[in-house]
Amino acid sequence: MKKIFTIAAIAFMGLALFSGCTKSDSTPSYSMKASIGGASFSTSNCFAASTGTFVEIEGLGGTLTAPTYPYVTLWLLNYAKTTGTFAIDSTMATNYAQIVTGATSFKIAKSGSITITSVSPNIVGTFSFTAIDGTAVTGGTFTAKSY
Secondary structure: HHHHHHHHHHHHHHHHHHHHOOOOOOOOOOOEEEEOOOEEEEEOOOEEEEEOOOOOEEEEEEOOOEEEEEEEEEEOOOOOOEEEEEEEEEOOOEEEEEEEEOEEEEEEEEEEEEOOOOOOOOOOEEEEEEEOOEEEEEEEEEEEEEE
């Protein structure tokens, strides 16, 4: 009788252990979306790279070695890993943005803003800007994987 009770107890604990564990589909989604000159832009390859006091947020189409153009790059210099709204200007001395249109071509933003709404565990926010040539980037959103 003691053996049956022990086997039943082990079986019950095993059943409770495995039935209580379900795989969660909480895989984060990293993305960047915007309208670039009226054309829809969307990528699921968005990351934030930080070194020292700056952060680069990039919505890269394709891969680092084979990107799909155009894509958007946002830079916050003197960034303290905090939420807030940051003005973009064309001097590239503080905060700037660009539309990368080819391997060696890009359009620098002359004005706009980047708003960071969350910094943990990922960098989340919005952006809009106008490039020097007049190309408008509107309705920008991102959820960037932090490195």
